[in-house]
Amino acid sequence: MPHSALTKAWSESRPALGPWITTDSEWSIETLANCGFDFVVIDCQHSLLDEVTASRLLKGLAGASSAAIVRVSRNEPARIGRVLDAGADGVIVPLVNSAQEAAEAIAACRYSPRGVRSFGPFRAGLGFDVKALEERVSCFVMIETSKAVERAAEICAVPGLAGIFIGPADLAVDMGLPAGSAFSENPPPALSDAIAKVVKATQAAAIVCGRPAASVGDVKRATTAGFRLLTISADRALLRERAVQIVKEAQAS
Ligand code: 3PY
Ligand code: MG
Numbered sequence: 531m532p533h534s535a536l537t538k539a540w541s542e543s544r545p546a547l548g549p550w551i552t553t554d555s556e557w558s559i560e561t562l563a564n565c566g567f568d569f570v571v572i573d574c575q576h577s578l579l580d581e582v583t584a585s586r587l588l589k590g591l592a593g594a595s596s597a598a599i600v601r602v603s604r605n606e607p608a609r610i611g612r613v614l615d616a617g618a619d620g621v622i623v624p625l626v627n628s629a630q631e632a633a634e635a636i637a638a639c640r641y642s643p644r645g646v647r648s649f650g651p652f653r654a655g656l657g658f659d660v661k662a663l664e665e666r667v668s669c670f671v672m673i674e675t676s677k678a679v680e681r682a683a684e685i686c687a688v689p690g691l692a693g694i695f696i697g698p699a700d701l702a703v704d705m706g707l708p709a710g711s712a713f714s715e716n717p718p719p720a721l722s723d724a725i726a727k728v729v730k731a732t733q734a735a736a737i738v739c740g741r742p743a744a745s746v747g748d749v750k751r752a753t754t755a756g757f758r759l760l761t762i763s764a765d766r767a768l769l770r771e772r773a774v775q776i777v778k779e780a781q782a783s
Pocket of ligand 2: 624674697699700
C-alpha cells in the first residue's frame, strides 16, 4: 500500500506532486517535506547524494507529511535495500530497459523467496513484519530510452510495480533530440508520441505513470494526459527562485 500522502492525492483525482532533493541538508529536506507536497524525492542519480547520505536524510523525515521516495543511482539490490532499510516509502529506479530489469528492481524490494532483499530494517518504528515491510514500499521504474518505450507494455505488466516514471530528457537524448526539448511547451512530436505510448501502457496495466513537470502550467497538461506522479522543481531551484523574487521585490519597494 503506497504512503497515505500518495493515496490521498490519488483519491482526490489529482497527481501526487513532489520536489527533487539534491542537497545534503537535513534542515531543508525536513522543511520541504512539511510544506504540503505529497512526496519528496531524494535524487541519488543526479546530485552529490548517494544512498548512504539519502538514508541519513530519511531519518529526519519521521512524522513528515510528505512521503519519502528515493531515486537510487542504479538498479542494484544493495542500493535499493539500503534506502528501504532506512525507511524510504518508495524507490524510483533509473534506466530500466526490459521486463527482466523491472523484475529485478521489484525483487530488490522483496525478501526471499519472492525477491532478493536482505532482512535488516534499521529505522526505529519500521518493525519486523516482512509482509508489512514489503507492502509499504512503492517501486517505480524509469522508462527513458527508445528500447524501453518499445517494450513498455511488457515492462508495465511486471507484477508488483507501483508505476513507471518517464525520463523525458534521457529519452530525448536517446532519440537524437535536444535534452531540453523534453521540457518545452511543444515537445517534438516523436517524443510526445513515445511518451503517450508509455502512458497508454501504464493505463492498460492499471499502474501509475509519472514524469517531471517542467512548470506549474505543465502540471495541468500532465494531469490531462493521465500522469499521476509529478516531480516539480527542486530544493535549490525553490531557494533560488524565492530569493531572486524577494531581492527584486525588496529593491523595487
Ligand atoms: C530524465 O528526464 O531523463 C530524468 O531522469 C528526469 O528526472
Ligand atoms: Mg534520466
